[in-house]
Amino acid sequence: MTSADDSDGDWDEFMDKFTEERYKNGFSEDNWEEEMEKIPLFMTKAPEEIDPKTHPQLACLQALIHDEDRTPEEKAVSLKNEGNAYFQEKKYEKAVVAYTEGLKANWEDQVNNTVLLTNRAAAQYYLGNMRSALKDSCAALKIKPDHLKALIRGAQCCMEIRSFPEAIRWCDRGLKMHPGDKKLTELRSAADKHKREAERDARKAMAKEKKEQGERQRLLSAMTERGIKLRLPKRRGSDDDEEQGQGPALDQLTQDATGARVFLDDQGALNWPVLLLYPEHQQSDFISAFCEASCFIDHLAVMFGEELPPWDTDRKYLPQNLQLFFEDEEMEVLYQVVPDMSLLKVLQHKRFFVKAGSPSFIVLVQGSPFSKKYLSEKTLKRW
Template identity: 30%
Template sequence: MATGNATGLDNMVSPTAELPPTQQKTADELIAEMKKLPLFMTSMDDMDEDNEMLEAIKALVYEGTRAEVADNFRVQGNECVKTKQWREARDSYTKAIAALKGPKQPLPADAEVVEIDEEAEEKQERTLEEACYANRALCNLEMKNYGSCNRDCAAALRLNPRNVKAWYRAASACLALDRTAEALDACQGGLKFDSANSALQMLLAKVEKRQAHLAELERVRREREQRIVREQATLRVAFKHRNIMARQTANPPDMEDAAMKLADPLDANSTLSFPMILLYPLHAQSDFVKACGEEETVAQHLEYILPTPWDEKREYSPQSVDCYMETAQGGLIKAGKKLSLLKLLGSGKIEVVDGLVRVNVVPKARAAEWIEDFKRRKGKA
């Protein structure tokens, strides 16, 4: 069979032919390469200082009039607000404000000279600045930067006192700080320009409710403080009438809710009671009585306290012990167990220190031993 010239099929590459060698890259390396392109950048940290394409794009952001540059940043901020990226939005508004306050950009030498309406441009800049301050206030409010929010609202309101959003955000920041008087002023300031604004009306009701609550708390606090002052004055009168000496030290013991008190805190003639501690100095033990009435005796309390669990030798019983109290001068007196507390304290010799009556309980058989030790420790042997 005759053969002809080679057909096009003969020149096709075989499916099994080897491809030219290429450098293999991992997925991470490919992603890193893509991030060098502005389209795929996810962070400014990915920026390469030598990336000319990115530098050119960055330069474009700052091209144009101050209003044009600021508006670009404002739009960026608004986009971030939509996704609640408050920090990024705040930074964009800050850049917009900085652009408006910066020097005007000089025109290129080859630029066509166009007559500019200075008044219109100034009005546009003022409008942009107001919007950026009000929007940055929102970001600071959401980030709980209440002081910064108030400062931004004040700046916006200086530019336009009719900016109801600025009034609302200022009131919200003041309310968060419990500065209710200022929050009330801000609500009323906004409602003066938009009396039908439902958001401001609701916020005003919230502020008034909080203000009333704080006022009630303050009233209760003042009444409580005034009552404490009156009660303390009545207690001093009661002590004076009973000839009882009392003194407070710099470091009083913690007695929780136990305290010297009158049955009627505002009646000096009502029954007076004291916390009392029974000390067992020979055994380094003690018992605490939260309230001992002035007509009660030490013996009445010893009856239900003695004997104690730690008294293995049964040295302590109501009949086998003596009681001693320290005098204001640092000495000792034997306290009659059957004398009322009022008679003991009203003798003019004993001092109630830090609102606590102290009674030393000692077995009669060892009383002389303990008294000598007491005098020795006091330097009176």
Template identity: 25%
Template sequence: MDSAAITGGAPQYGPSKPPAPPQESKSTTQDLSQIPLFMSSLEDVPEGTNDAIEALRALAYEGEPHEIAENFRQQGNESYRSRFWRDAIEFYTKALAVGCSVDEINSACYSNRAACNLELRNYRRTNLDCAEALKINPRNVKALYRSARACLALDKIPEAEDCVRRGLVIDGGNGSLKAIEGKIYSRKEVLARLQEASQERELFSKAKETAMKKALETRRVIQRTASTRPPNLPEDAVVQLQDPLDPESGLRFPVVVLYPLHLQSDFIKSLSEEETIYSQLEDILSPSNLPAWDKEGEYAYPGVDVLVEKKSYGMNGKSSLSKVGSKTSLKKVLSEGKLELVDGILTVLVVPKPRLAEFVAIWKQENPN
């Protein structure tokens, strides 16, 4: 007889299909994270959702207050040794929340929580916990050491020194305290040098201000603050003395050159008081280097005039407009009071010689006296 199976129809040849795997019933599956053995924390599961976990939670609070607190403290110590600082903080906090009356446990929990905060660089919290630990036990050397480290990290040198001093009175041979004492001394020296350098900079800055004030007063330079410093000027575009501490040394000024008839401008970063304004224009407006906006070549040097404007902001004051001679030094212009130093910047006007009368007429219309 043929080996094919008889099924009431055609014979079936070849291997039979493997049986389908049994389907898992939903009622028999369980999330492993809900089983205490596989949980990272009893707090991972909401209250009331797992009877076994609720029982374990209840066990954590069984016993006398000092026993419960000590249990949490030990769990905190285990987390600390495993470098799980935040978990350790949670256990120490729970131990303190029990409110047991054993000072040794409470002081240790505050001190150990301070150690965790120190590792997390929460220096303020470290000091707060150390203070609580020392209230309970003023001879808690670990709390003094940890507070010293936190104070040192915050550059609170006197406080750090006080913690070390108090700790060494209790335990004169404590190596950790002596080590931090050396670090405090080194940092103290660094801070002293920084403070000395800062004071020197401050004194130098005041001396420079005094010299500059005297230099400008001696030269009778009119100064005014308008808080309208032209935009996009370099930060170092300021009035400078050749010798910052000698008011009699040469002065140099930043100068904005305006071309009012074309609403354009140039900038001279540093012009000596002994120079003329024209000496700079010779380069700026050389016939071979005229600005692109001067399509007619009107400003080719020496075909320009320089004017200075002295504004008046009083009710009865008068504004003035003066022409500057080509051989007149900047120092003389300033001493004659025809040009103001406004917000540390000088401003001059440049117009083509053929259009001087035109510009003066426009200026008078805009500045009626």
């Protein structure tokens, strides 16, 4: 027999062990509120995402709600209500999922399916998925052709994708079934206004394009008549530069930051954006409208007349001291330009190609050490 003393000893030993090995998952004074929040019965707010690892009881309840034993009607109605709750909270992506699952429930109630499609269209609309929203609106109307919400949503989708004639057709269809409906009437008025504005803008754009096309053709004709050759940027996959562009090739001519580009003036003269390069000082000048009939000396006299540029510290860039050259990049040759020559005469030289729409010239000071060294490294040809 076991004595009372032995029994008390066993009990004490058991209690000591229990004290040492406390229940690991038990609540403590520090975490009891957090743990209680995990129990569905005591939750004050449902979690955004239900993870079975962190909320096993809630996951179990959710599985019961969506249990396969429920009828299609119970599933569809429950999922529709779930989608509506998400929609009210502006959780449109979750609403779309719920409505989609509701449609998959295969409850053959046309009224409920129409509502699910229309509600999903609304959620897609607020997500910015206009094509999907329009598709759902069409599907809802196949079931119930006079469904007002689907008609309105379809018209709104067409407005958002700027398909104004189609929006008008949706509104007209709806107004035949719901004469005088305020929302459809407002949508139709807005769609008609935007349609007329879009047509006006299209006419303006077409007229502008026609005018620009005519100007491009006149420019090409003027260049062809003068024998001016263009060297446009290489096309991808091409080994050779393209010369004497045709038609749209003029669109490849670059513009200055100010928008300068070759143009024909009222007298029919070509005016070019011309670049002057000063390699000794790594500087440049840009003449936005150099008339083809003007001579280089006319511009140089203005640019280097009374006031010389600040980078010319030696004050040697005087008009009478300057030499001009253009470079034949293909032949690696420099041709000297006489300052008294007109721009047109230079552009008509057999080896001059207008590159990227802007003729460029090199300016040096005659007899300067830099000029002598620079020219010694180049092949120089005269006219």
